[in-house]
Amino acid sequence: MGIATFAAVIMIIAGFFEALQGLAALFRNELYVVGPKYVFAFDLTTWAWIHLLLGILVAVAGFAVMSGRLWGRSIGILLAGLSVIANFLFIPYYPVWSLLIVALDIFVIWALFVYDRDAARA
Numbered sequence: 001m002g003i004a005t006f007a008a009v010i011m012i013i014a015g016f017f018e019a020l021q022g023l024a025a026l027f028r029n030e031l032y033v034v035g036p037k038y039v040f041a042f043d044l045t046t047w048a049w050i051h052l053l054l055g056i057l058v059a060v061a062g063f064a065v066m067s068g069r070l071w072g073r074s075i076g077i078l079l080a081g082l083s084v085i086a087n088f089l090f091i092p093y094y095p096v097w098s099l100l101i102v103a104l105d106i107f108v109i110w111a112l113f114v115y116d117r118d119a120a121r122a
Contacts, residue, residue, distance in 0.1 A: 004073075007111035008066035011076055014104045015059030018083060021097065022052030047090060054083055065112065077112050080105040 025048030058079045064072025084105045087098040 003111045004065060004115040007108045008062045010104055010108050011062030011065060012059050014101055015055045015062060018051050018058060018101060019055030022048045022055055025051065050086055054079065054086055058083055073112050077109055080108045
């Protein structure tokens with residue numbers, strides 16, 4: 001039970017930080033700089049909305065996992081996977097932060113996959 005709770009808390013915190021990253025890109029887009037030859041070069045406003053919405057959804061899924069909802073676990077795995085992809089593509093804009101969120105999301109995916117609700121009750 002502890003690993004699922006820890007994963008839920010990490011999801012809530014990572015979702016909050018990802019939403020803040022999106023807000024920073026919306027309001028202070030000169031904070032992020034990228035070289036001219038990046039393959040996945042979207043407008044920073046697009047990245048801002050992606051991170052803001054994804055962060056909110058990951059945090060909500062974290063609360064669902066914490067409350068023991070099976071759909072929260074399934075959606076949490078899906079959203080954490082999407083967050084990994086989004087942050088991987090965002091590496092040129094903010095490398096250290098993006099890699100940290102990728103690592104946290106990979107841990108969350110692992111923890112949600114190995115959690116067995118029936119074994120936790122016994």
